[in-house]
Amino acid sequence: EVQLAESGGGLVKPGGSLRLSCAASGFSFxxxxxxxxxxxxxxxxxWVSSITTSSDYKYYAASVKGRxxxxxxxxxxxxxxxxxxxxxxxxAVYYCVRDSLAxxxxxxYWGQGTLVTVSS
Amino acid sequence: xxxxxxxxxxxxxxxxxxxxITCQASQDINNYLSWFQQKxxxxxxxxxxxxxxxxxxxxxxxxxxxxxxxxTFTISSLQPEDIATYYCQQYDNLPPFTFGPGTKVDxx
Numbered sequence: 001e002v003q004l005a006e007s008g009g010g011l012v013k014p015g016g017s018l019r020l021s022c023a024a025s026g027f028s029f030x031x032x033x034x035x036x037x038x039x040x041x042x043x044x045x046x047w048v049s050s051i052t053t054s055s056d057y058k059y060y061a062a063s064v065k066g067r068x069x070x071x072x073x074x075x076x077x078x079x080x081x082x083x084x085x086x087x088x089x090x091x092a093v094y095y096c097v098r099d100s101l102a103x104x105x106x107x108x109y110w111g112q113g114t115l116v117t118v119s120s
Numbered sequence: 121x122x123x124x125x126x127x128x129x130x131x132x133x134x135x136x137x138x139x140x141i142t143c144q145a146s147q148d149i150n151n152y153l154s155w156f157q158q159k160x161x162x163x164x165x166x167x168x169x170x171x172x173x174x175x176x177x178x179x180x181x182x183x184x185x186x187x188x189x190x191x192t193f194t195i196s197s198l199q200p201e202d203i204a205t206y207y208c209q210q211y212d213n214l215p216p217f218t219f220g221p222g223t224k225v226d227x228x
Contacts, residue, residue, distance in 0.1 A: 110164055
């Protein structure tokens with residue numbers, strides 16, 4: 001069974017940093033591109049970042065480029081999101097999402113999410 | 121970047137009703153379109169991909185159609201457990217991958 005478990009969320013002050021983690025199990029982690037998608041309270045879904053299988057390519061939404069860094073450790077079956085210079089509008093539930101092998105961006109499995117709150 | 125719109129933003133329907141949601145892309149997305157269902161407090165769930173392919177295990181009352189820039193999502197006979205918000209999402213070419221703003225479906 002595919003499982004994606006996010007952790008690392010919490011309350012942080014504006015300008016602060018946070019590192020999210022996603023522990024993957026139940027599939028060959030190194031074979032799939034991975035993503036972060038977020039959802040602000042009461043709002044819609046927003047793609048944040050993607051990383052290919054060997055970390056060769058990393059993509060970011062314009063809203064987080066230069067502040068967030070996606071990474072992965074295939075030996076540990078883990079995905080990460082380093083978030084710096086956090087702003088109030090980064091407040092959201094952050095989901096770890098697995099791509100299908102069929103197509104990049106086909107979001108096949110989602111974790112339950114971790115809440116990040118940016119507030120003074 | 122490709123923009124996605126959805127209509128309506130919300131709707132109310134009765135059990136057994138046929139429900140239709142439309143999603144429009146700002147350019148041709150080559151049928152690289154998914155539909156997700158999200159219930160309150162839960163993660164989104166993939167229902168349909170490639171515009172019309174039903175994900176394994178998803179009830180057949182859900183369907184998708186369309187091509188190019190205009191796509192439709194249909195629930196043939198609304199059930200109480202279908203109360204949720206539905207999102208379309210395009211995955212044509214490289215990121216950014218974009219979502220529609222969502223359609224909230226509730227019971228009349």
